[in-house]
Amino acid sequence: MERWVEETLHGGFRVRLKADRVLFDSETEHQQLIIFENSDFGRVMMLDGVVQLSTRDEFVYHEMMAHVPLFAHGKAKRVLIVGGGDGGVLREVLKHPEVKSATLCEIDRSVIDLAREHFPDVSAGAFDDKRTRVVIADGTKFVHETDDRFDVILVDSTDPIGPGAVLFTKEFYTDCRRALAPGGVLVTQNGLPFLQASELKQSASYFRDLFDDAFAYLATTPSYFGGSMSYGWATDDKDLRHHKLKKIERRYKKAGRFPTRYWRPDMQLAAFALPTYIRELVET
Known part of the structure; x- marks a missing residue:
């Protein structure tokens, strides 16, 4: 089943990234952190629903x-x-x-x-x-x-x-x-x-x-x-x-x-x- 991860930063604007492979998805001591692979952006890290890092850019x-x-x-x-x-x-x-x-x-x-x-x-x-x-x-x-x-x-x-x-x-x-x-x-x-x-x-x-x-x-x-x-x-x-x-x-x-x-x-x-x-x- 496909998984899409949604960025939730903006009140009236949403973006979803396809998670081809999830490498980590859990709460740290301070925030929710997910790391996944995406065919367009490479490896992506998101914290609390916001993209922090993409290896492509x-x-x-x-x-x-x-x-x-x-x-x-x-x-x-x-x-x-x-x-x-x-x-x-x-x-x-x-x-x-x-x-x-x-x-x-x-x-x-x-x-x-x-x-x-x-x-x-x-x-x-x-x-x-x-x-x-x-x-x-x-x-x-x-x-x-x-x-x-x-x-x-x-x-x-x-x-x-x-x-x-x-x-x-x-x-x-x-x-x-x-x-x-x-x-x-x-x-x-x-x-x-x-x-x-x-x-x-x-x-x-x-x-x-x-x-x-x-x-x-x-x-x-x-x-x-x-x-x-x-x-x-x-x-x-x-x-x-x-x-x-x-x-x-x-x-x-x-x-x-x-x-x-x-x-x-x-x-x-x-x-x-x-x-x-x-x-x-x-x-x-």
Whole structure:
């Protein structure tokens, strides 16, 4: 009998994916997790009824979350990833030779363990890199209490339901600001502006209260159904999202021109060109 798995994130919009083979389907300590094979998207992970990862297109989200802020910053040595238990963002962060340490704070150990078992190519050895530190903890608690200061903080969270909801609050963003080193950058997963406009609008409002530069950038990941994905952007250095193409190209060359499938120096600039309806969410 055929099995179809439905994504339930949106109130008036449903998508179903055919599960050709189910590899895992159970409650973890924090959330419902299913991993299955699909002929179009490859191996898929869903948490609480929402697609988190597809092996066919994971490179889009992971590259854009990591490389845009790191190449904008230019000399980030200490990076914090909140969430990201699949290891994809960690993999991309560690491609930057100037990064000396990457801390990954994940609330659900099961996500890391299952991702390492079923998605080994996503982390691609990143968890075993000597620069990696894994902390199993509530990200809000970790950021509130840490004495470390980070050049870049990447919030690779689920949507604001279940355990991910607290990662969209002003209190959490305030703690992130405290944990940033001077000139640091905060980047957040902020959903699909077409279907989740209020999510981006609220986060951008908080960013404007806390930082000198609050904005967003975009990338399109096919398995995140409903349009472009937005990444929230917050920093006190207003110059970081306005670099010229040649500067990004020089930084990419210095980093070794590692291979990418979505990010490119010109995509770095293009990602900040927002359609009017999204720009209005960010600026008003």
